[in-house]
Amino acid sequence: MSDHNATVTMYWTSAEARDWVTFGSLLAADVRYDLPQTRERIQGRDSYLRFNREYPSDWHLTVDQVLADGDRAVSRISVTVDGETQPAVTFFDFDDRGRIAVITDFWPEPYQPPAGREHLVERY
């Protein structure tokens, strides 16, 4: 496991444990959190920690996979809230001290398949 892989794994493990001290230790002071789907951005470790601490609902997560390459990594997790499980895909950029500098988070929601490709697809 690479260092960045280990950092991403610890990021999710500490989030699941609500261990915000460990979680915060992985972040650069000027960490930036981007949500491209809503075009929301959070700047700085304090705000980002507060965002996570205050996040509503009794969410739980499991890590499906982590890929690390150079100064970047990406994870796929499954998040369960009130019995519903949804994937999340998160990209991480690291600074030269190995701390998380940029987090880009995607929450792909279910949608109805377009018509016209039923001859090629099955549903699972």
Next chain:
Amino acid sequence: MSDHNATVTMYWTSAEARDWVTFGSLLAADVRYDLPQTRERIQGRDSYLRFNREYPSDWHLTVDQVLADGDRAVSRISVTVDGETQPAVTFFDFDDRGRIAVITDFWPEPYQPPAGREHLVERY
């Protein structure tokens, strides 16, 4: 650039060029394409090539980043259709001959941010 990074880059370059011969040469014969959001699955190179050839609209794409790690890779691309640009995140699993064996595709769509975090976020 790793071999798998190069394969993913060629996958997108040949898709953009509608060069289905090159595109198909990157795929295992029993390639599987999964769309977790719609729970659609396509099995086999012939069906998957037809799915891409038949895909409606005059779509164009640019590659934002590719990460490769072991026998897996992931890409972020921007797809433009009718002047609208949307991200797509695609995970790739490779077989031991370096061909793409599993493709898992996410299309994260815009959504309205939940209320209650305006004190922490800015919009961009």
